[in-house]
Amino acid sequence: WLRRCTHYLFIVVVAVNSTLLTINAGDYIFYTDWAWTSYTVFSISQTLMLLVGATYYLTFTGVPGTATYYALIMTVYTWIAKAAWFSLGYPYDFIVTPVWLPSAMLLDLVYWATKKNKHSLIPFGGALVGMSLPLFNMVNLITVADPLETAFKYPRPTLPPYMTPIEPQVGKFYNSPVALGAGAGAVLGCTFAALGCKLNTW
Numbered sequence: 001w002l003r004r005c006t007h008y009l010f011i012v013v014v015a016v017n018s019t020l021l022t023i024n025a026g027d028y029i030f031y032t033d034w035a036w037t038s039y040t041v042f043s044i045s046q047t048l049m050l051l052v053g054a055t056y057y058l059t060f061t062g063v064p065g066t067a068t069y070y071a072l073i074m075t076v077y078t079w080i081a082k083a084a085w086f087s088l089g090y091p092y093d094f095i096v097t098p099v100w101l102p103s104a105m106l107l108d109l110v111y112w113a114t115k116k117n118k119h120s121l122i123p124f125g126g127a128l129v130g131m132s133l134p135l136f137n138m139v140n141l142i143t144v145a146d147p148l149e150t151a152f153k154y155p156r157p158t159l160p161p162y163m164t165p166i167e168p169q170v171g172k173f174y175n176s177p178v179a180l181g182a183g184a185g186a187v188l189g190c191t192f193a194a195l196g197c198k199l200n201t202w
Contacts, residue, residue: 040184055126
């Protein structure tokens, strides 16, 4: 009984937190101030939140396809949250497409192809999701409204000095935010996939 309740609570908590991270990743304030820096950071954060929840859910049920179902839950949560924000005057058309579904499908595919082998799911599934989500996120970013246009259309309030962001040094330390996000995501993704599996053995 306790395990079952913990399971459902975990699914809700992780999906809600993933939704919050997505809203921030699509926040025109973050994007216009921090540009590719915020894109990379939030791509990695979404990768990890998707992986830990989807891996946990997938190995808990043992049914390939569950990770995609979990990504669908995250997508629906995001649509609901963004609709609420839209009703408050927040721009809704920036990040709304389901970027997690293709990566979650890859995780399901690995689980099915390795015959439900958790030890193979961790490195292969973690690396695939980590490498693919920043790429899908970029495709997503290309298909939505211009963030600069959105920023002028929805001017933000003046920030206090201690919250004023530093001008991003784009291209100084890296040239491709997708490559950086994919590289870091592939390494950290394996760790979080292992965490998702471990949560089923407590």
